[in-house]
Amino acid sequence: MFSLPKDVTIIEVGPRDGLQNEKNQVETEVKLKFIQQLKEAGITEMELTSFVSPKWVPQMKDAKEIMTRADLVERSIALTPNAKGVELALEAGANSLAVFVGVSNTFNQKNINRTTAESVEALTPVILKLKEQNVFVRACISTAFYCPYEGKVEVDEVIELCRQFVALGVDELSVADTIGMANPVESYELFTRLRQSFPSVLLTAHFHDTRKMALANIFASLQAGIDRFDSSAGGLGGCPFAKGATGNVATEDVVNMLNSLKIDTGIHLDTLFLAIDTIAPHVSHPIETGMYRLYQNEKG
Known part of the structure; x- marks a missing residue:
């Protein structure tokens, strides 16, 4: 008989990953209310925003205001693509930073115009400096299962890239099925290998649906021993460099499943639905996740 964890940590990525590619420009006040209600629902770790060029990601042009005005959670994460982003995020009061790189060279070049090796090289001094300052660093590993350009990604490639980040001292690896093509056997195999290889690092699974x-x-x-998962309220999100890839797995659906398995997340669904109610009118498509539809039907 397999064993499951008693507790799971949900890292809410809706305010950043969920909204960054949203076609509608969501007002700052709406984002702040969304973040506040997510916190009230019991979220303790959250990606709030991204310090990237507004030219490339207009949705994140209010990153400084979000970070300085939001009621921060225990771990308030800002995505930072480079040294300049890191500087701006720290000035704004971020207590945790995320960097990102794709296992696939082609995906990485399409995304940030660098090979995987070039990305790691550029991030190395940034991460080392952050760890000297005792800043929490989360490394987001994209295309860990499949690449929209190269196809299947080998497990050994993922392990090797993660090993480089662990050697730099990152605190967390968020390993992503970026285009939502992984199956449960592949997920079990990869995360089993990751746990065996990096027992002292926080391992987080990031799945698209x-x-x-x-x-x-x-x-x-869960069966592989993972007890940390990224998810997005309302299933918001998607990948602009992966045609057909849909949003992140919905926080409300994950919490409901874990509740049914008697696994505690500390998240209150009723309050989470209120947060989704706040953001739903401001995004360009209807929110139709399983639990949110049920909630709407019951609300009448």
């Missing part, structure tokens, strides 16, 4: 397999992949990852 393109083929409606995210919950199955989460269950397989």
